[in-house]
Structures are given as structure tokens and as C-alpha cells.
Amino acid sequence: MVTDTIVAISTPIGKAALGIVRLSGPDAWKIVLKHLPLSKPSPKRVYYTNFLKKRKKDVLDDVVALFYKAPRSYTGEDMVEISFHGNPLILSKAVRILTEDGARPAQGGEFTKRAFLNGKMDLVEAEAVEKIIDSTSDLGLKISRNAMSGQLSKLIEKERKKLLEISANIEVRIDYPDEFEEEYKPNLSNTIKDMKALLSTYDPAQTAIEGVKVALLGAPNVGKSSILNALLGEERAIVTSKAGTTRDTIEANLFINGLKVVLIDTAGIREASDEVEKIGVERAKKAASEAHIKVHVVDATSNEIPNLPADIVVVNKSDLVQRKLENALNVSAKTGHGIEELRKAIAKLAVGVAEKMNSAEAVLIAERQYDLIKKCVKELEEAQEAFEAGLPIDIAEINIRRAIEFLDTLVGKKYSEDILDVVFSKFCVGK
Known part of the structure; x- marks a missing residue:
């Protein structure tokens, strides 16, 4: 109390x-x-x-x-x-x-924590409160609102009831084996399929809530910083003719078609000449691995052949030399030529996120939720294997009970202070 x-x-x-x-x-x-x-x-x-x-x-x-x-x-x-x-x-x-x-x-999130403890919302709905505050796009708000209104909780409860029924049938057969002649083999494939479909919503949902990360990659002095500034329409990154000016990643936000796009200008990828540049190159590679969209920028005045993983290849400095590369965009950050086409290409890929999410009402919006559903799927797959192998049903029952416990933890039917600390520590004080 x-x-x-x-x-x-x-x-x-x-x-x-x-x-x-x-x-x-x-x-x-x-x-x-x-x-x-x-x-x-x-x-x-x-x-x-x-x-x-x-x-x-x-x-x-x-x-x-x-x-x-x-x-x-x-x-x-x-x-x-x-x-x-x-x-x-x-x-x-x-x-x-x-x-x-x-x-x-x-304390941080204590108002919402009290709402949860007093039964005003479950843990999934509480997490959605934070996501509503943090969402950076219209789609992110829609996803978070659906979670707060109980869409995900309803789906979890529906699957939970199915598993409880299977568990009850197993337990009664364990307690009264002489009453049942036929072998009990429930089919968990549909539940496993639904849970895996739910897992697939996590990455797109995070992207919609937090923004699409676009990394500008390439060798030093190809004009990545100039392209960043041209896309933003302002001087956000320092630009000089000296190679290696950008030593760290620089982030800037751009909104395209209702989605937040996080542009990441990276250090030129090459053999580093000093320790500081080496750190910058490593951070550039890390940004590339985490980006949703990779834009490889090459210099029109060079003979470089694009060899970095990329969704979009851009040939910059086309005002100096006309160089044709297959499936590449020719731009000039200096004159603005091709910048609008680049913005549209980024937008097209970013909108793909929205298209994936529009048909899904129930989505996973937090890493904690993803981890618990993943564990639930693992238990159900092991239970299904036990049924198919003809093993004693009490073996599968252990897996099914664990799966139910993971779902209970997800919505907050079961919780510990540690779980609540993880959930509510991310909230602002007044919420």
C-alpha cells in the first residue's frame, strides 16, 4: 500500500x-x-x-x-x-x-508506476506511455497509442488463454491417466507462428518510434559533410578541402513524409594515420552496421569503385566531372544538383518502414517485450518437439508453463522490483 x-x-x-x-x-x-x-x-x-x-x-x-x-x-x-x-x-x-x-x-516514472500498481494499466500499456512521449513520427505515435489502448495486451491474453487450456488438459491427463486412452498432441504451430510474427514487428516499430538512421559513408574528402549540409539546408557539419576533417560521427535530424530521419555523417573510411582518426574510422564502421539505410558517397573526380555495402550510391562533385556509375545518383552538394533526387531516394526507403507497420495493430515497442516473446517462442518450440517425438507430456508441460510465465511477466501479472526499475527508470520525473 x-x-x-x-x-x-x-x-x-x-x-x-x-x-x-x-x-x-x-x-x-x-x-x-x-x-x-x-x-x-x-x-x-x-x-x-x-x-x-x-x-x-x-x-x-x-x-x-x-x-x-x-x-x-x-x-x-x-x-x-x-x-x-x-x-x-x-x-x-x-x-x-x-x-x-x-x-x-x-522519482522518474513514479506516477505511471503507481498507475500500474493500482491496476489502472498493465506493464505493456505503461511502457507505451513512455513511447508516446519519445515517438519522433506520426507512425510512432500511432503504434504507441495502439499499445497504450491495449492492442498488444489483448493479443497476449488471447495466446495466454490458449496455452492455459493446453496446460490444463495436460495436467488432468497427468493426474488421471486411466481416464484417457488417446495420446494428447496439441498443435502449437499456429501460436508459434503468431509469436514469430509479433517478433518481426519489433525492429520496424523501433525505427518508427526512434527514427530511420541514414549513414553517409565513403573515403575522406568525397563530400559527405557537404551532402549532409545540402540535405539539411544548413551548415551543420564543418567542411574544408582537407581530407579527414570529420573525425567523429555527426548526427542531424530531418523529417521526411512524417518519419524522422537521422542523418549520420561519418569519418572517411581509410587506413588511419593517427589514433584519433582510427577511433573515427571505427565509429564510422559501427554507424554503418547500425544504420537502416547506407549511402555510399564517391568522388566523381576519382576512379574509386564503390565497394562498401550500400542501399544508395551517390557520385558527388558532378559539377566538376560527369562520371557514370550504374544505379548511382549524380549529385553536386556545391550546386544542389541531384540533392532532391537523393532526398526522394532516402524517403522511398524510409517509407518502406511505414508500409510494413500499417497492417499490424499489435506490435512490440520495447526490448524487454521482444526478449520475453523470444523466450516464449523457444519454450513453445521445445514443447512442440516433445509432443512430436512422443515424449511424456509432463516434459512439454514444463515448457508450456514457462512460456505462460514469460507472457505473465510481459504484461505485469508477474513482476519484481528489478523489472519495475528497468521499465520506469527511463521515464521523466513528472510522468
Whole structure:
């Protein structure tokens, strides 16, 4: 049982029109009413009033206060949300006053953690809250909203019920073997197929939420930084005629067709001449391995033959020399020639992510979810092999029970403090 009351600023720190301070817990109303000239506020009603300091009539700010009564609140507890003017000095002062009167500063994600512990949402829906905040595209928001509305949880519960029925049938045959003559061989292939289909949604979902990574690769001085600047329409990366200017990866964001594209300018890949350049080359190779789209840039004035893995090959400096390479785009970062065609080529590949996701309502949005479903599939495959090999059914029963436990852990029917720490440590304080 939660016995303390927490408080936090729930809006980003910085100057703004409004800033919200949120409280949740058994004493939330009591603590707030020490500073609002209200006698008996009603839940789910908005009050425009003054927020008073310790001394009567000493006003900190004029505010809008909204009261929620347990269990009809986000956390399932008594809650208050107070909108102040968005001056950090006012907000920090208000939190200090409220903590002096008995509230405790909230930890990261503690409001949503309390919502989970009070049965307002399961663990999958709680994780979706964070993804809604972090999503960088319209598609990422759609995916996260579906998860928060229970699409994934419903699918998990459906598969869980199937496995519970199989487990029950096995147990009754173990307890009363003389009652059953026929051999029991349930078919787990459809469940395994559904779980594997769910696994395939993870990478595209992460891409939609976090952005499509596009790595600009190539030898030194081919114009990767100039192409980055041309795509952005601004001078983001330093450009000089000296080879090896870029020593580290440089990232910049671009939005194309509702998707966030993370452009990564890398150090030129060659035999490094010093330790710093060596580190830059290694980071370039790492960026290439993690990128969703690889753009290999070559110099039109050179005889280089593209030999790096690439989704798009770009011949830069085409304003100096016209060099034809099969399936390559000729561009000039200096004049802008071909830059729009390059942007469209990147967009076409990036949109492929959206096309994969549009037909899937239930998707995996967190690494924890992916790992648990992967473990579940492994157990089900072992159970299926045991059935097909004619092994005693109690062997398969062990695998099926483990698979059910992984699904229970996924939605939070089973959890430990360590699991909750992993999930909620990524949240901002006010959520």
C-alpha cells in the first residue's frame, strides 16, 4: 500500500506560457489546500485561484487547479494538477513549498508506476506511455497509442488463454491417466507462428518510434559533410578541402513524409594515420552496421569503385566531372544538383518502414517485450518437439508453463522490483 504523497513538475523545465505541478497520494488534497483559498473542492472541477505561500495573502502565483478523487485518476489515487505561469522560479518554489508540507519529490516514472500498481494499466500499456512521449513520427505515435489502448495486451491474453487450456488438459491427463486412452498432441504451430510474427514487428516499430538512421559513408574528402549540409539546408557539419576533417560521427535530424530521419555523417573510411582518426574510422564502421539505410558517397573526380555495402550510391562533385556509375545518383552538394533526387531516394526507403507497420495493430515497442516473446517462442518450440517425438507430456508441460510465465511477466501479472526499475527508470520525473 502506498502511504506517501509525491510531487513533481510535469512539464519541461524552461520558460513557457504554463507549467504544471502534479501531486498524487493520500494527502494530495490536504497538502494543496493549505495553499489554495478553497474550502471544499469537488473532483474533476477546475478552479481559478491563487497559490499562497506560508503567510496568508502572500501570493506566489495565480493558478488553475484540477482535483481528482481516487480511484478515478491517472494513478488511481487522489491527485491534483496545478497550472502555474511557466517560469522555472515559480515552479521550483511551488514544489519546495509542497514538499515542506509533507509531499515527497517523485522519482522518474513514479506516477505511471503507481498507475500500474493500482491496476489502472498493465506493464505493456505503461511502457507505451513512455513511447508516446519519445515517438519522433506520426507512425510512432500511432503504434504507441495502439499499445497504450491495449492492442498488444489483448493479443497476449488471447495466446495466454490458449496455452492455459493446453496446460490444463495436460495436467488432468497427468493426474488421471486411466481416464484417457488417446495420446494428447496439441498443435502449437499456429501460436508459434503468431509469436514469430509479433517478433518481426519489433525492429520496424523501433525505427518508427526512434527514427530511420541514414549513414553517409565513403573515403575522406568525397563530400559527405557537404551532402549532409545540402540535405539539411544548413551548415551543420564543418567542411574544408582537407581530407579527414570529420573525425567523429555527426548526427542531424530531418523529417521526411512524417518519419524522422537521422542523418549520420561519418569519418572517411581509410587506413588511419593517427589514433584519433582510427577511433573515427571505427565509429564510422559501427554507424554503418547500425544504420537502416547506407549511402555510399564517391568522388566523381576519382576512379574509386564503390565497394562498401550500400542501399544508395551517390557520385558527388558532378559539377566538376560527369562520371557514370550504374544505379548511382549524380549529385553536386556545391550546386544542389541531384540533392532532391537523393532526398526522394532516402524517403522511398524510409517509407518502406511505414508500409510494413500499417497492417499490424499489435506490435512490440520495447526490448524487454521482444526478449520475453523470444523466450516464449523457444519454450513453445521445445514443447512442440516433445509432443512430436512422443515424449511424456509432463516434459512439454514444463515448457508450456514457462512460456505462460514469460507472457505473465510481459504484461505485469508477474513482476519484481528489478523489472519495475528497468521499465520506469527511463521515464521523466513528472510522468
